[in-house]
Amino acid sequence: MASHLSHRHTFPDQDAAESFHLYALEWTADQMKWFVDGELCRTRNKDEWFSEAAKNNEHAPFDQPFHLIVNAAVDGRFFEWTDQRADSLPPDAFPQILMLDYIRVYQWTG
Template sequence: CYTDRSDNSYLSNGKLIIEAKQESFTGPAEPVDWNTNPGNRTLPYTSARLRTKDKGDWKYGRIEVRAKLPYGQGIWPAIWMMPTDEIYGGWASSGEIDIMEAINLNTNSASHNIHGTIHFGGEWPNNRHAGAHITLQDSNPTTEFHTYTIDWAEDKMRWYVDGIHYGTQIANHWYTDNPIGSSFAPFDQRFHLILNVAVGGQWPGNPNASTQFPQTMEVDYVRVYSCPDSPNTLTSCQ
């Protein structure tokens, strides 16, 4: 369960800590913004999901987050963005921007992969996605801080780790099924930032006996640049 308790999200030594814990907890079966009356369920883990919706919402620019990541089987840290207004409809017709995702860090030879992805197209199950990944060969994202960045322009997005460019998506490769969308839709609207540590899920699988708890994502800073010289082309963010 995601909670709003200080056990799961807090400040320590000037850093934001999101902590996943192994503990039985009864809470909403779904995030409250998914369902106005979700009911409750009891799960064996707790964590936190922080978002800037209606407090920090952006259209185009550079988003940069310096963080140290959690590790282990079933652990899924994410730095991502969702549409604030969802004018094109439900997921994923209004889009999703994943600045950084990682799963099962420190568990196998491919476990230092960092992923950057967009989701678009129609509402589930007619959604589509595209992305890239980078493998951190000479450093460990769970013991060292790294800077995860996306440059988001009207017609392109670029992903970086520590200034190293590893992925690009361009507008003629994304779309929305909603007929009101422009050629740049759905990524031509306001999005807000989300930071969370998920436990389990279809992609990473569930934790096992090797997974150590608690697990923490430490966030040193979040910086958003508006690229004022040319917000649609990111000229001032080069």
């Protein structure tokens, strides 16, 4: 059984597409923190994530190797928090471009 958590972050008084932004994820064994331009946007602690396949493992599903995907995906049910669905967007909303300047990955060894 799949489940997920979602969160919406808005850029007050600006169009997020008008300039580059710095996105960061701090991922430890007990917590995940998301930042946009140095501002903490969301924190999830290990007691908030869950894997139906490993009910008795408090670290699941993050006890296995994972990878991150960086993309500009739009799905028909992606916009759960609004009344607007991706398949009802006007034709001039596409194509969209994801522009990346760089990606850095650090590993904490402490």
